[in-house]
Amino acid sequence: MSQTILQGKNRDGIMTLTMNRPEAMNCMNMEMITSLKEIVEESNFDMSIRVIIVTGAKPPEGKKPSFSAGADLIERRSFTDDQVRRFISTVRGTMTTVENARVPVIAAINGYAFGGGSELALASDLRIASTQTLMGLTETSLAIIPGGGGTQRLPRIVGLSKAKELIYTARRIDAQTALAIGLVNQVAEPENLMETALKLAKEISRNGPVAVQQAKFALNYGSECSLGVALPLESKAYEITIPTKDRLEALNAFAEKRSPVFTGE
Numbered sequence: 001m002s003q004t005i006l007q008g009k010n011r012d013g014i015m016t017l018t019m020n021r022p023e024a025m026n027c028m029n030m031e032m033i034t035s036l037k038e039i040v041e042e043s044n045f046d047m048s049i050r051v052i053i054v055t056g057a058k059p060p061e062g063k064k065p066s067f068s069a070g071a072d073l074i075e076r077r078s079f080t081d082d083q084v085r086r087f088i089s090t091v092r093g094t095m096t097t098v099e100n101a102r103v104p105v106i107a108a109i110n111g112y113a114f115g116g117g118s119e120l121a122l123a124s125d126l127r128i129a130s131t132q133t134l135m136g137l138t139e140t141s142l143a144i145i146p147g148g149g150g151t152q153r154l155p156r157i158v159g160l161s162k163a164k165e166l167i168y169t170a171r172r173i174d175a176q177t178a179l180a181i182g183l184v185n186q187v188a189e190p191e192n193l194m195e196t197a198l199k200l201a202k203e204i205s206r207n208g209p210v211a212v213q214q215a216k217f218a219l220n221y222g223s224e225c226s227l228g229v230a231l232p233l234e235s236k237a238y239e240i241t242i243p244t245k246d247r248l249e250a251l252n253a254f255a256e257k258r259s260p261v262f263t264g265e
Helices: 030-043 073-077 081-099 115-122 150-158 159-169 175-180 188-205 209-222 229-240 244-254
Strands: 006-010 014-019 051-056 066-068 105-109 112-114 124-128 134-136 186-188
Touching: 006 030, 014 030, 014 188, 030 081, 051 066, 051 244, 066 105, 066 115, 105 115, 105 188, 112 115, 112 188, 115 134, 115 150, 124 175, 124 188, 175 186, 186 188, 186 244, 209 229, 209 244
Parallel strands: 014 051, 051 105, 066 112, 105 124, 112 134, 124 186
Antiparallel strands: 006 014
16 A cells, blocks of 8 residues: 555544655655545545545654645656656546545645645645645746646636736745635644644534535535526535435434534435
């Protein structure tokens, strides 16, 4: 089994995925990006998982922390043009898999997040950045463009004009700037980053799993549609929650003045 992605899961159904190439600033090689895709795909069939947190391994002593500094350019130099095309296709597919994961995905951005690292954060549902974070779609400085969905997801989050500015300039921005433009949801001190991410994940995991999944479906797909299409889509997503045991449990818990216990059924 690949060790480029480390997995963990707690009793609240929160799975943590850690990109584990700290000696290379957690840069994404083919092994890492393929493993990430396979693990997220497999998580879709584990009904005990309610939230996924993605982060980067801690750096060696004296090195700067990195969420992921993007593609492994040392590996990339050895690729033929066709291999580059395959790699970019794999990256794009992995980001789409993360975006379409059955459960919410939180990016706990613990340092540098450039290129593919930023694209992974963009593909996540929610983003929490440490105060040590620097983010950027820096590809134009390498004479290429973002190829893992960055040109499409960034403007949907921060707006087209700001996305053009950031991509054209290959600018790196800090956590507070990212927060100000709506690129991240929260900022935390480095020592509190995972605690903050886990707190948010627990807020999500205590709610009805089917309801959260259907809310994600309605939000992701409805935001791409006209209102006339999106509202019926929301209605269909709502209908899936009606016959669930969890919905009846919520009503009974309310009547009995207790916290509900959801099973995802």
